[in-house]
Amino acid sequence: MPSKSSLPTISDVAQRAGVSIATVSRVINGNTPVVAETAQRVRLAIKELKFVPRAAAQVLASRKTNTIGLVFSEIRGAFFPHLLKGIEAELHSSGYELLIYSTHSDHPIQRKPIGEHNTDGLLVFTTSLELEELERLYGINFPLVLMHETPPQGMEIPVITIENKDGAVMLVSHLIEKHGRRRIVFLRGPEGHEDSEWRERGYREALEAHKIVYDEGLIARGEFDEDSAFEEMQKLMAAGIEFDAVFAGDDDAAIGVYRALKMANRIIPDDVAVVGFDDVQFARYISPGLTTIRAPIEEVGREAVRQLICLLNGEQAQRLVLMRTELVIRESCGCQNKGGGERDL
Amino acid sequence: MPSKSSLPTISDVAQRAGVSIATVSRVINGNTPVVAETAQRVRLAIKELKFVPRAAAQVLASRKTNTIGLVFSEIRGAFFPHLLKGIEAELHSSGYELLIYSTHSDHPIQRKPIGEHNTDGLLVFTTSLELEELERLYGINFPLVLMHETPPQGMEIPVITIENKDGAVMLVSHLIEKHGRRRIVFLRGPEGHEDSEWRERGYREALEAHKIVYDEGLIARGEFDEDSAFEEMQKLMAAGIEFDAVFAGDDDAAIGVYRALKMANRIIPDDVAVVGFDDVQFARYISPGLTTIRAPIEEVGREAVRQLICLLNGEQAQRLVLMRTELVIRESCGCQNKGGGERDL
DNA sequence: CGGCATGATGTAAGCGCTTTCAGAAAGCGC
């Protein structure tokens, strides 16, 4: 049993097969013709020695890492698995590896964790990368694709995102038209979060289209998560603000809204209608079923990878891919949910 | 603006700072003393040139990749984010990177995606790695930690797992003692899945302890996911098998059970009590709230990383870490859920 | 039958770092 220090290298293989290391390299990479019989001998030697090329050496010599990076900030959130699944799926079919880095703000970064030194390109979700680093990477022409974030001034980086505004309009219009709601709370996401900005714009447009005056007092500032949503709702109610519906910003926040409302004995949807955004897994499981917007998150991941691969191949990528969103009606808005979600509980 | 082909290297830095590349390397790695003033000059040069060491070169020269790998098979499943979160958190505080590979069976692997050539050690979840590959890695003394899977015969690999059997016993005993259920269906997980094996053992022990005869007819074979659970329940009901409770194998499966039961107009928990396993996010959100076992999944991830790092440092790792599980009572078993889960909806 | 494509293989020069080893500079006691 060989110790770890003596793993076989390409020269061991070459020697055993009676060829030069160049030939071994050629049969491994298959880009230069090698006589069939020789190739067979090499492959045998590889198998016998259980040889696996050291990735670092390949990368160093070929200047290609064959892996792409994903920078992400919020592993929590029902959102993440969907996105990752799409990315993984598309990546596998293209032979790239995935390096994931999630930027926790708490640990100051010493060595640069992810970038041009260990990946061929980067998938960046929302604002998980500091502007400075983004500029640096862009400056050296490093392949980059953004998700749910338009690039800063002057940078031409492909973006994949969803129809946030349309989704919000559908949601709010539904609340107004079908259920006669007029005092609709909007629970924003984090400051500077683009999804949130667009959803708010949609919210305002929908109000306007129905001649409802925008009321600053109905805007609450959450973080796209359960806890902050819960607290914001508590505050709102404590302040005695009246409302008959809540647009929760995203599904995670909707959970917090549910909790606060139930604790205050307000019935959903009779007293207060609630809608979310994203249609994550649990949206159909909670009670009442959450009316929300289906965002093709998985598809965003797939498309992001596709565009990045375009870039990696030196092809032109699309500047902007906008994914359609779709209204998913369940019961939390007041509907009876006839038909549709047959998988709902 | 430098083109991608002319990224600065360590020699550029050395030249600019008026030192040798060895010195630059020393201040980067900080393991050999360098006079403060010189070090400062080097750091300045690094900053000015925006130099980032190429990871591949470092890896090749130092023979350490500074990244650990995670091999996983089921990105789907409410399970995954919890695990990943724990792993990420622990990893960051130790300065390692994470390379994730999820083994989809559909794409035959050409190049070895993950292993000794691109990581310093591997975290392996359940049976995501083929035995042959596991043996190979073990054979070359490669640092390995398994999660939720005991190592094959003769291999001494550290394992992190949870008290599956105890959890199952708690669940089933609760069903029997508090709710008088006696015909309890057990919905298994996939063949060979260790969690499933142990849960079944707990199920049988609990029955035995209460003098209930084990009935083969009450065992259904799911896949730890919603769809197979749904189908299995349909089959069971179609076959006219009687039961007053279902132990769903895991929470994902419980969802499928809920759906099948509701579709058949059987009331949970009055007609049929349902319990799950894992306590994933949505368990508290569904209606009725799912009685389940809280498995410290995140902690499993953290602990796995800790053990792997022990190995990487040449220290001894624990052969087996067993995490305690805990009964979480909500309403799906028939309880009224007084107290406890104050975050439940 | 000589000259020349043609295609398979070998030779060797890196890729950009780390690290050993040796040398230079500086401090110390006698």
Place this chain on the structure above:
DNA sequence: GCGCTTTCTGAAAGCGCTTACATCATGCCG
């Protein structure tokens, strides 16, 4: 001041691959 140790720094040898280029048989044409 002389030899000694003690620090710091530089030269250079790899790490294990890829790939441009050279080499060497072939086969083919005129």
